[in-house]
Amino acid sequence: MGKRKIKTQDLERRKKIKQDQDAKLSMGLFNEDITSDIEDQSNNWEDEEQDYELKPREMKEKHMVESLPIKRIDGTVERVLREVIKKEEPEDEGEEEQEEPLEEQTKEQEEEEPDDYANLSPQEKLIKTKEDIAELASKLIENPEENITCLTRLRKMSESKNFMTSQLVIMSLIPIFKSLAPSYKIRPLTDMEKREKVSREIARLRQFEQSLVVNYKSYIDLLYKHSKISYSNSLNNNKITSDQLKRGNLALKAATELCLSSLRHFNYRSELFTILIKRLNKKPKQQQDLPIFIKSIRVLETLLKEDEEHGDITFEIIKIISKTIKSKNFRVDESVLNVFLSISLLEDYDPNQNKDDFKPKLKKKDRVHLSKKERKNRKERKEIEEEMRTAQQAITIEQREKYQSQVLKMVLMSYLEILKASQGSFQKGTENDDAILLIGSVLEGLSRYGQMANFDLLGDFLQVLREIMVDVVDEEEGIYTGKQIRIILLCIATSFSLVLNHGSMGRLPIAIDFSSFIDTLYKLLTDIALDSDLEFSHKTLRLADPITEELTKPAVNVSTKSELLLRCLDFIFFRSKNGTISRATAFTKRLYILALQTPEKTSLAILKFIGKLISRYDNNLKGLWNTEDSVGEGNYILGIEKNDESIIRLERCNIGAATLWENVLLDDYYAPIVKDGSRSLMKNSKNEGR
Template identity: 35%
Template sequence: MSRIPAAKRRRLSPPQAAGSGSPPANNYKSSFVANAAKWDLEQDYEQRPRKVKAKEKENGRLPIRTTDGWVKPEVTKEELAKDEEASDSFMGSGSEDGEEEVEEDAEEKPKISAKQQIFEAKEELARIASLVNEDPEEHIGALRTLAQLAASDNVTVRKLALATQVAIFKDLIPGYRIRPLSEDDMTDKVSKEVRKLRNFEQKLVSSYQSYVQELGKLAKTGASIDPSLATVAISCACNLLVAVPHFNFRGELLKILVGKLSTKRVDSDFVKCRETMETLFRNDEDGNASLDAVTMLTKMMKAKDYHVDESILNTFLHLRLLSEFSQKASYNSVDKPADEPYAGKKIKEKREHRSKKTRKLLKERKAIEKEMKEADAVVSHEERDRIQAETLKMVFVAYFRILKARSDKLMGAVLEGLARYAHLINQDFFGDILEALRDMITQAEWAASGDLDDSEDDEEAEEDEPSQRNATRESLLCVITAFALLQGQDGATAATTLKLDLSFFITHLYRTLHPVSLNPDIELSAKSLHLPDPHAPQHANQNTATNKINVQTTIVLLIRSLSSVLLPPTAIRAVPPIRIAAFCKQLMSISLQLPEKSCTAMLGLINKVTKTHGRKVSALWDTEERRGDGVFDALKTEIEGSNPFAGTVWEGEILRKHFSPTVRDAVVGIEKIILEAM
């Protein structure tokens, strides 16, 4: 066997004693190794701060297919924030140096300016709008992205998003109303195209509902809502109501407009809502939207105790039923047409003989016509008349309630409206209105004479707003309305069936001729030629040029009422000679007090009266042909007791020397007509 060599042994030098010479060269290595065992390297590494970059975060979103190809979506700020919170909670807060370093990194992130946000929002809105316009059914989910942009903190971005949604919805909304799917419809087996269309319609309705609800929240101006944002919301609601009044949630849009119209402040938003209502009334063919709007306006005015602007009431004059509806109605009923078709069996002599084959063909033709009407969504005349009748009843309800409430601000608009709707008022409502007009004239006379009770004065003093009632204008409007209602009825019916006496209104008009002629503001309207109150902001944006209701001057109202009394239609009733003579004598007398333009207009009316009733009044211009005995009493309150034929029209000689040549020529023309009539 081979011999195994013995292992070599290393010699160890003995330790040096203290105070000996310098240590060996490898003494620091031994101390380093001895201290390294005490180090906790893992804990030092764990406590070392780490920097997390947003770009290195993993993107878990799927790519999106666009016109440019597949695009990988970017990580949103919300996801980055969640990842940062998770990393902070994972790393803990053991080191203060680490927290300071993370805060420095957060401050170093560049902030996007407001201008850049608006620019990026415009590009995003344009991209989404183009995608939806290109394929609405495929990109209907982009409406949610628009809703998220509309909830941005930047007010300008929100405005742009709201306006973009209006344009998109106007293009997407179909020409029919989408009904909600029932349980049976959900379980039915349908084709792929039908299922796709249903899915598109339901998503469209849900997105549209959310959008309309958001408009309703923004339209309520308050401390937390920017006024400019509320203006944009109201404008969007007005555009949708005009463009798609047939679609779902029409009532929600009407609530936004009616809520703005209920305010006392008349600003640009108020005018926008009022003009939208007028446009809706003019363009509504079937009448459903008009019925909803009139009903809501009537309820709103009643809730406000009729303390609203009169321009709201004037919107009723834009309804299509004013020119299309032919039946008569009141505030609680509608008269049936006189020539209704006979619903029973035809008389044997009038029945046409048709063969079995002909009857079968007619039956099939009627079925086809019915299907075509349903497919074209054509509203029948019977349905439209029924809806317009309900709308007319609501209008009369509003008018009659205001008459009973004696609202000072709305009285002129109500009387003008009743005069316009005179041809649609039936006999029952006619009597109620005349009774209310009599009460108004009586109250106006008491107010002019100062005989009102102290209790009424106290009640008026307790009101917050000062009374703006003009008794003269109201009485003249009552006279005009009464005769307009009579003229709106059928002539034969008014003469035989109604048997109404309007002598009360004629006598009141005769008594008011002298006080009206002495009015210094006879050529001024209630709203024109007066400087507005600088402390009344509600009149700042009121455009009186477009508002033609209750803006006529007092002299115009006087001439209108005199024309109704002295020149009525021949089918109603002949005018007695004593009435014409008394009015002509008084009109010539008050012409001396009137201004130039008013005097010219009054002489023009006398010219027409003399042309029509020249023989009845010719004796007033000739002293040799007096028909009456006694003395003419100009201050007599009754027409018959004034004895007009005992007087003479001597005022013409003074008016011949008037400074205005127009007045002089008018007097000469009247005398020529009288000479021809003698």
């Protein structure tokens, strides 16, 4: 008992001495006197093997560096810290190095310039880098499961700060991922699957798939990081180098190549689509970014056109675009919104189809009798078929219809939000508002997809379209510009298209009055002839104005203003019940005035439309060609003045007193085909008069 107590006291004494010594070491108070005292005390120790504990120790600080985090299969993110040994450098160097940690410099040197690169020239280094990349890629393609570590090495080389190495590896990884990745998603393993014992081949396959997914995710993250840098958004940032700008466009090119391959069906395709869509903000001002911008638009349009049978890709693209447009407060280019016009998934969509197609329930006497064992076997077969279908990720008819309804809802809600945001902008004098610039694309899209909307949204759309049209008309006191004319015509055509398509489907329980739209079109006819871009579309090749040196490109809408005008007239007189004799007579007079000033194609189309009106209303329009058959009293009011709203209305023009004296002027028209058309109309009207 006594020996144990003495031993405990010795241990406590030695522990106390050690703590005091360590404290003095940390404060730098260790000297020879203290060392001698401690050595004297150590002689009294029974155990001489413990003398090393009293020797001065070196305080080694561990330099920890945080590496890339690891994302586990269950979704948790784990931080990774590694120790880096700091090499002592001579103190004679006068210049201080940069504040970059030494371990990062060491890592960069190890990755970018191996030992065998030290004595090589730049040209030899380039050749050596290409040879290494080719060797790793060939090993990976020959036996992917055995050489999956080569993919990890290539992916780490793509993160190099050396632009040459990073550029070569980023582009070389594109065909590698195309050849390795399947055309379906690889799901993560469940906890039960991780614990179960499998064969060596299955374990190796699982390791290959998980490693492929991890490296692909890191590669997509790298592309997203580089794609944020462009020439347009770095004009005022001097810290961005030219290599970073080139790498940004290179990342976009790589993303477009991946989107057009089978990788659009692989994991993390939403992140891949986001890389393209995030760069589609305003149209780039720098010439270096313009080809990438156009190519990204074309890739998205191609994806939407080719996704006609499934709909999952269309759903993800439209979801990301609609969120991006809303988050940017509609500060996007008009061509981005026109991507919606390329949706092929909605071409055969009928919202009412599900209501009519239902399977009647079989009666009990018509059912096939099955035994208990047969019912059990049938249930098992259904479960197996469902599991196989899920594994193959096949899209059923029900899933496709669900994607169609969700895509249509997102598109129409985006259109409605843009229209509501543009209300009142013309009267406030803010025509450069971001939402105003998108009205043309919205109205063009509504004319295509508006008939699929339900009746509740129809009322909202009509109200917003009427308010936008009234804002444009009330704001302008002089001659309407080409942009304002296009907006008014699109509002009228879209409104008729929405209502008439609902009426043809039998979903229109009430009659809707279009008087305001018809009066506005009648008022606009005299200003349409003054538009020089009447027959030009967005595809027309234009030269800049020689005076202002500016190129005023028409809106991105598909139709020209002449086509929109004829579409509106066709809606009024031939596709709805709004065409009356008085309206047909008034519009005929104004259309003749319009034909005197319009180009050849438009004038000929107007005369053909007047011929259709004559054939429909027979002799009711004959008074316009013959003064003796005039039924009106007083004078015809032309109504082109805008200072008095009361005399511009269609009902107050006294159309019964009008005469088509424009036929005489059309005989001197420069185009012979227009002359013949005018004479033919006059001849037909006289024959009908007799």
